[in-house]
Amino acid sequence: MMETARRRPSSFELHGPEDFAAMRKAGRVAAEMLDFITPYVTPGVTTGELDDLLAKKAEDYGVTHGPMGYRGFPKHICTSVNHVVCHGIPGDKKLNDGDIVNIDVTPIVDGWYGDSSRTYFVGKPSVKARKLVEVTYECLMRGIEVVRPGATLGDIGHAIETHAKAHGFSVVADFCGHGIGQTFHTQPNVMHFGEAGEGEVIEEGMFFTIEPMINAGKAATKILPDGWTAVTRDRSLSAQFEHTIGVTADGCEIFTLSPKGWHCPPYEGA
Numbered sequence: 001m002m003e004t005a006r007r008r009p010s011s012f013e014l015h016g017p018e019d020f021a022a023m024r025k026a027g028r029v030a031a032e033m034l035d036f037i038t039p040y041v042t043p044g045v046t047t048g049e050l051d052d053l054l055a056k057k058a059e060d061y062g063v064t065h066g067p068m069g070y071r072g073f074p075k076h077i078c079t080s081v082n083h084v085v086c087h088g089i090p091g092d093k094k095l096n097d098g099d100i101v102n103i104d105v106t107p108i109v110d111g112w113y114g115d116s117s118r119t120y121f122v123g124k125p126s127v128k129a130r131k132l133v134e135v136t137y138e139c140l141m142r143g144i145e146v147v148r149p150g151a152t153l154g155d156i157g158h159a160i161e162t163h164a165k166a167h168g169f170s171v172v173a174d175f176c177g178h179g180i181g182q183t184f185h186t187q188p189n190v191m192h193f194g195e196a197g198e199g200e201v202i203e204e205g206m207f208f209t210i211e212p213m214i215n216a217g218k219a220a221t222k223i224l225p226d227g228w229t230a231v232t233r234d235r236s237l238s239a240q241f242e243h244t245i246g247v248t249a250d251g252c253e254i255f256t257l258s259p260k261g262w263h264c265p266p267y268e269g270a
Contacts, residue, residue: 012179012187014205019181020246020253023207026114027244027255029107033057034118035260038270041120043097047079050103051090058107066106066113066184073228078104078117085172085213085221085230085238097123100133102240106184113184115209116256117242121265128216129237135167136214136239137264143192143210144245147252151202157194160212172213172238174221175230179208180244204247211242 015023036057037050055076058065065076073089080088080102081095088102095101104117119133142159161171177190188200192212217236224231232238241264245252257263262270 012200012203012206013181014203015181015207015246016205019207022110022112023114023181023244023246023255024253026107026109026112027116027257028114028259029061029063029109030105030114030116030244031256031258033105033107034103034116035258035262037103038120038262038267041095041101041103041122043095043099043123045095047081047088047090047093047095047101050079051075051077054105061107061109063107063109066108066115067104070184078102080104080229080238080240082237083232083235085215085232086175086240087228087230089226089228095122098125098129099123100125100129100237100239104240104242111182113180113182113244114256115180115184115242115244117211117240118258118262119239119241119265120267131167132169132214132216132237133239133265135164135169136212137241139163139171139192139212139214140210140241140243143212144243144252144254147202147210147245147247148250149202149204149247152197152199153188153190153202154194154198155196156210157191157199158196160210161193164212164214170215170217170219172215172219172221175211175213177209177211177242179206181207202247204249206247207244209242209244211240213238213240
């Protein structure tokens with residue numbers, strides 16, 4: 001049964017100024033971690049080495065990584081290469097020239113989760129890969145642009161889906177954004193497809209992630225035997241970007257913006 005349009009999310013936690021300050025701090029650490037790792041994303045590095053570097057960076061900050069041990073996840077970060085959609089497990093895999101890789105971090109800072117991811121170019125990717133990554137970032141920002149009190153979660157999904165399909169790409173439906181704060185994953189579920197005006201009404205004080213996964217081929221995914229790694233069924237490329245946001249009186253605040261301005265590759269000066 002279709003969910004009633006514009007239903008008030010009365011069960012969702014709404015946050016005040018102190019919570020915004022806490023999430024601002026957690027989001028800043030997440031963004032700084034992604035800035036830090038940028039120059040290390042080069043041909044020949046292993047995803048396990050990237051995980052080790054960010055594990056050490058968390059120690060320097062005096063924080064921990066949310067993914068480590070979460071429902072049995074074995075590493076500190078997620079590294080999703082080429083046709084891996086999300087939740088790739090770092091290991092011995094070396095990155096090759098022309099790859100794209102998404103790195104997803106979630107530091108826990110004073111009990112608050114800052115969740116963000118970026119897709120990186122490894123060397124010189126193909127024209128198609130570059131276009132996919134560019135459009136995926138644009139999808140994220142188009143979704144963020146419609147966030148304001150009184151809009152709906154369907155508005156976010158519609159903005160993302162419309163832009164992706166206009167460029168011949170597909171939107172992954174099996175994974176979504178989520179509420180966040182002092183809990184890693186909570187309500188609402190933020191789908192990256194949908195109809196404008198439908199779904200939960202957005203209210204001031206809500207915290208959630210928007211994290212579209214966009215495929216160059218078909219939208220279908222499958223989970224590998226490790227129980228975590230999601231890949232495209234047709235082995236087409238997949239890209240993703242993620243921000244954590246808080247809804248304000250007239251729009252939203254992005255907690256996880258890059259301090260260096262490294263929002264979408266190529267990351268100049270890295």
